[in-house]
Structures are given as C-alpha cells and as structure tokens.
Amino acid sequence: MAAAGHVVSLEEQIELWRSYLRRRQAIHSIDIAELEDHLREQVAVLGEAGLAADEAFLVAVKRMGDLDALSREFAREHSDRLWKQLVMVSPDTGAPARARTDAIVAFCLAVAAAVAIKVPALFGMELEQGAGFYARNLSLFVLPLLTGYFVWKRQLEIRVLRWLVVAFVAAGVFANIYPFVSGGDTGALSDTAALTALHLPIALWLITGMAYAGDRWGQTGGRMDFIRFSGEFFIYYVLIALGGGVLMGFTALIFESISIDIEPFFQSWLLPCGVVGAVLVGAWLVEAKQSVIENMAPVLTRLFTPLFAAALVTFLGTLLWTGRGVDIDRNVLIAFDLLLVVVLGLLLYSVSARDSGMPPDAFDVLQVVLVVSALVADAVALWAIAARITEFGFTPNRVAALGENAILLVNLAWSAVLYIRFLRGRGSFSSLEQWQTDYLPVYAAWAAIVVIAFPPAFGYI
Amino acid sequence: MEINKDLIAASSTPIVLAILAEEDSYGYAILKRVRDLSGGRMEWTDGMLYPVLHRLERLGHIKARWEVADSGRRRKYYRITRPGREQLVEEHRQWQAVDATLRGIWKGLSLAGGTSLTAHCPQGA
Numbered sequence: 001m002a003a004a005g006h007v008v009s010l011e012e013q014i015e016l017w018r019s020y021l022r023r024r025q026a027i028h029s030i031d032i033a034e035l036e037d038h039l040r041e042q043v044a045v046l047g048e049a050g051l052a053a054d055e056a057f058l059v060a061v062k063r064m065g066d067l068d069a070l071s072r073e074f075a076r077e078h079s080d081r082l083w084k085q086l087v088m089v090s091p092d093t094g095a096p097a098r099a100r101t102d103a104i105v106a107f108c109l110a111v112a113a114a115v116a117i118k119v120p121a122l123f124g125m126e127l128e129q130g131a132g133f134y135a136r137n138l139s140l141f142v143l144p145l146l147t148g149y150f151v152w153k154r155q156l157e158i159r160v161l162r163w164l165v166v167a168f169v170a171a172g173v174f175a176n177i178y179p180f181v182s183g184g185d186t187g188a189l190s191d192t193a194a195l196t197a198l199h200l201p202i203a204l205w206l207i208t209g210m211a212y213a214g215d216r217w218g219q220t221g222g223r224m225d226f227i228r229f230s231g232e233f234f235i236y237y238v239l240i241a242l243g244g245g246v247l248m249g250f251t252a253l254i255f256e257s258i259s260i261d262i263e264p265f266f267q268s269w270l271l272p273c274g275v276v277g278a279v280l281v282g283a284w285l286v287e288a289k290q291s292v293i294e295n296m297a298p299v300l301t302r303l304f305t306p307l308f309a310a311a312l313v314t315f316l317g318t319l320l321w322t323g324r325g326v327d328i329d330r331n332v333l334i335a336f337d338l339l340l341v342v343v344l345g346l347l348l349y350s351v352s353a354r355d356s357g358m359p360p361d362a363f364d365v366l367q368v369v370l371v372v373s374a375l376v377a378d379a380v381a382l383w384a385i386a387a388r389i390t391e392f393g394f395t396p397n398r399v400a401a402l403g404e405n406a407i408l409l410v411n412l413a414w415s416a417v418l419y420i421r422f423l424r425g426r427g428s429f430s431s432l433e434q435w436q437t438d439y440l441p442v443y444a445a446w447a448a449i450v451v452i453a454f455p456p457a458f459g460y461i
Numbered sequence: 462m463e464i465n466k467d468l469i470a471a472s473s474t475p476i477v478l479a480i481l482a483e484e485d486s487y488g489y490a491i492l493k494r495v496r497d498l499s500g501g502r503m504e505w506t507d508g509m510l511y512p513v514l515h516r517l518e519r520l521g522h523i524k525a526r527w528e529v530a531d532s533g534r535r536r537k538y539y540r541i542t543r544p545g546r547e548q549l550v551e552e553h554r555q556w557q558a559v560d561a562t563l564r565g566i567w568k569g570l571s572l573a574g575g576t577s578l579t580a581h582c583p584q585g586a
Contacts, residue, residue, distance in 0.1 A: 034488065034511060034537045037530075041489040042507070044532075065506035073512040077519070 026075035106284030114273035154214035206444035223437035231297030298353030340408035475552035
C-alpha cells in the first residue's frame with residue numbers, strides 16, 4: 001500500500017521536475033526525455049540501495065546539478081535555440097500533420113485569391129480600364145477566402161457561416177449596384193466610390209474577425225485576440241510587401257540586363273496576385289508563429305509611445321507659446337484623423353499586451369499623457385474647422401472624415417477617463433480592455449454606413 | 462580528493478570518446494563507467510554530461526539513436542563514429558604529450574603525497 005503511494009508521488013514529483021525543465025528555452029522536450037531517463041535510472045539504483053522513493057528522487061535531482069547552470073550549458077551548446085525559430089513541423093510533438101495541413105490549406109487559399117483577382121480579366125475587365133471596379137472590390141477578392149480559412153480552422157457552425165455569407169454578399173451588392181459617376185478619361189474614382197474602396201475593407205475586416213474569434217467573439221478575450229492578430233498581421237503584411245518590392249526591383253534589374261521589359265508582367269500579374277495572396281500567407285504566418293515568437297506590435301508600441309507623446313506635447317507647447325492658429329486646408333481633417341488612429345493604435349496595442357492585474361506604472365502615465373495631448377490637439381483642430389465648415393461645404397470626404405474624427409474622439413476621451421480612474425485606483429484595467437473591445441463594431445458600423453448610405457446621399461459624385 | 466573543473470572539462474572529451482569506443486552506451490551508464498574507472502574521484506555533475514554529448518554529436522564524433530530499453534523507457538544511445546575514433550587517437554596523442562611533460566617535471570621535484578601524483582595521469586597508464 002505504502003509502495004503504491006510512493007509510486008504515485010514519485011510520478012508526480014517527476015512530472016513537476018519535467019514541467020520545471022520545460023520552462024527552459026534552451027532545453028527541448030527531446031532533451032528532457034533523455035534527462036528523465038537518467039533521473040529514473042538513478043532513482044531506481046538508489047532505491048535498490050535501500051533509499052525510499054522520495055529520498056532517492058531528491059538525491060537524483062541533486063546529482064543532476066543546478067538547473068540554471070545546466071540550462072546555461074545547454075544554451076551554450078544550442079545557442080540557436082535562444083532564437084525562437086518558426087518550426088513548421090516539429091519532430092517530437094504529436095501535431096506535425098495538423099501544422100502541415102494548415103500550411104497547405106493556407107497556400108491553396110492564397111493561390112485561390114491570386115486566381116480570383118485575375119478572373120474578371122477573363123471577362124474583359126482589365127486592371128487599367130476597371131480601376132474603379134478593382135478598387136471597390138479588392139477586399140471582396142480576398143477577405144471571403146481569409147474568412148473561409150478561419151471558418152475551416154475554427155470549425156465554425158453552419159449557423160454562423162450563413163451570417164458571414166450574407167454579410168459578404170451584401171458587401172458585394174453595395175459595392176457594385178451604385179451608378180458611381182466616373183472621373184472621365186483620367187479614370188479617377190469619384191469621391192463616393194473612393195470612400196467605398198476605403199471603407200469596405202474596414203467593415204469586412206470585422207466580419208473576418210468574427211470568423212477569427214469564432215464562438216469567442218462575444219467575449220472580451222476573443223475580440224482582444226482579434227486585435228492582437230490584426231496588429232501582427234499588419235506588421236507581417238508590411239514585411240512581406242517590402243520583401244515583394246525588393247524581389248520585383250531585383251527581377252526587373254536582371255531582366256533589363258538581357259533587354260526584356262518585365263514591367264507589364266509585374267503590373268498585370270505579380271502585383272495584383274501578390275497583394276491578395278500575401279493576405280492569406282500573412283494571416284497563416286501569424287497563426288503559425290503566435291506562440292513561437294514575441295508579438296511585435298506591443299514592442300513597437302513601447303518604443304513609439306514616448307516619442308509620439310513627446311512630439312504631441314511639444315506641438316501643443318509650441319501652439320500655446322506662439323499663439324498660432326491651426327492652418328485649415330483641405331487635408332487637415334484627414335491629418336488629424338490619422339493622428340487619432342495612430343494614438344488609438346498605440347493605446348490599443350499597449351492595452352493588448354498589458355497584464356491587467358499589474359498596478360499602474362510610469363508607462364501608464366505616459367499613455368495618459370499621449371491620449372490627453374492627442375485629444376487636446378484634435379479639439380484645437382476641430383474648433384478651427386467648425387468655424388469654417390459651412391464655408392467649405394459638406395463634401396462626402398469631409399463628412400466621412402468628420403464622422404471618423406467623432407468616433408475616434410469619443411473612444412479616446414472615454415479611454416482617457418477610464419485610464420485616469422485606473423491610475424487613481426478607482427477602476428480596474430479590465431474595464432479599459434472591455435471598452436476597447438466593445439467599441440470594435442462601431443468602426444465597422446460607421447464604415448458600413450459610409451459604403452451603404454453615402455453614395456445615394458451625395459448623388460454618386 | 463576533488464579534481465578541479467577545468468581538468469574535468471578538458472578531459473571529458475577523451476573520456477567519453479574512449480568509453481564509447483569500448484561499446485555503445487547511454488548517459489547514465491557512461492557516468493557510472495567514469496565513476497568506476499576513477500575510483501569515485503572523478504565526480505561529474507550528472508546533467509553536465511549531456512551538453513558534452515550533444516557537442517560531440519554536433520561535431521560528428523558520435524551519433525545518437527533512440528531505443529527502447531529493457532525497462533520499457535525510450536533511451537538515447539550514443540555510438541562513436543569514424544571521425545570520433547580519429548579524434549580519440551588525436552586526444553590520446555595530446556594527453557600523452559602532457560603526461561610525459563608532467564612526468565619529466567614531477568621526477569625532479571619532491572612533492573608531498575606521492576600517491577596523488579599518479580592520480581593526475583590515469584590516461585597515460
């Protein structure tokens with residue numbers, strides 16, 4: 001009886017020891033298996049020599065040596081392990097097949113997106129003449145496939161799937177039924193068509209997010225994961241785009257050396273197919289590496305929050321000191337919208353990476369300084385615009401920009417209130433998290449309004 | 462008597478290679494063999510053997526394979542390779558040179574504890 005008890009406790013102790021080793025980055029599970037075999041043999045030999053199981057375990061662990069020193073030795077021998085690598089198929093875990101299927105599905109969908117973007121060309125809709133069509137529908141060529149990837153990956157129910165299909169069909173209808181005024185020979189987009197091109201991806205990104213979060217969309221955590229995913233995806237996409245740019249430049253150069261102009265091929269094939277295909281590849285990379293590599297968005301946030309805060313405070317100080325008014329021209333509203341977007345991004349990604357249980361620190365104060373100074377700067381700009389908005393007239397662009405400004409202003413103002421409450425110990429950090437995740441549908445709703453209501457309201461100009 | 466860390470580190474390669482030259486073996490058995498050979502004077506910290514084995518494997522001196530032992534557990538066995546044997550010959554040559562040098566000096570000196578002198582050179586025997 002006692003022996004049985006010992007066996008259980010020895011197994012438990014070994015499991016504990018194993019989990020302790022597992023936390024060491026330099027020691028892989030294959031090494032742990034080797035060390036465990038050693039430990040077990042040592043325990044058995046000591047047991048034969050007359051030691052009780054728990055005593056034998058203690059002696060064996062002691063003989064194994066200090067784990068910190070051991071892990072240092074392993075790190076010296078396997079320094080590559082400290083650089084977390086993206087292992088697609090790891091040999092000693094049970095799920096290599098799963099990872100491979102995942103990769104294959106993602107790449108097939110990327111190819112499907114690349115094919116999809118070329119399908120209209122079969123029906124005579126070339127990129128040059130159909131610029132407006134492609135601009136309005138770009139997100140429709142790729143986001144349904146990305147959503148499909150998540151539907152497959154999360155094994156979503158048919159019920160949810162139906163709503164996703166309805167959303168995409170509706171998006172396709174509203175992007176294409178309106179008789180947008182064409183810009184004539186230049187082929188330039190009309191204002192409302194350009195607004196559709198800009199806002200449809202925003203609305204559809206939220207639909208994609210619903211598939212990404214799956215049945216966790218209703219929870220703060222699920223939506224926060226989607227925010228994290230979006231940030232990492234953006235960074236990956238930019239990196240892939242940079243790499244693609246280098247590839248194209250380099251290829252163009254070497255083909256030029258044999259007097260072949262490869263530019264037309266780039267414009268009609270590589271660029272459009274790459275733009276849509278990279279979305280799937282980027283999303284798959286984020287999924288595959290999420291637990292392997294440190295998230296980049298919060299790192300960049302840490303780096304840039306102090307810099308943006310300093311820039312904004314300096315701007316406000318200069319404004320006060322010189323007494324200059326904000327110079328209002330056509331683009332100033334867009335500029336301040338972008339400022340709020342950047343500040344919101346900085347706030348969002350530091351919120352997403354923060355442990356909500358931690359007490360406030362200096363970085364939180366900095367964050368509040370950033371948000372409040374952005375609010376003040378934006379208020380100054382809005383004040384200047386409000387005085388002359390009737391003079392400028394309400395063009396679709398201006399109304400859209402104004403609406404976005406209002407949405408961002410409300411978000412940041414309430415975030416500032418929640419953050420200050422948290423700093424003063426009157427509120428919890430999780431209420432800020434919840435506010436941010438609850439606010440996500442508002443962006444999509446506004447984007448949907450711009451796509452659906454603006455063209456008829458402004459006469460399709 | 463304890464042998465200092467630098468000596469242990471320096472001698473680990475020839476000792477491990479020599480033990481594996483006798484027969485294929487695994488971590489625990491290698492350590493046991495070292496303990497027996499040195500009469501308990503060479504005490505390696507058990508865990509530290511494994512980074513050494515992995516280094517020798519990376520250098521191509523030894524090769525590892527997983528086998529199921531009698532106990533039913535998976536066990537990693539190591540086998541010496543041809544470059545490993547060449548390395549062992551080279552190590553043997555170098556240690557003999559060190560040993561010969563030391564012997565030359567020891568002879569002219571009268572150090573306390575003559576028995577401990579031989580302990581420094583188990584390799585040369």
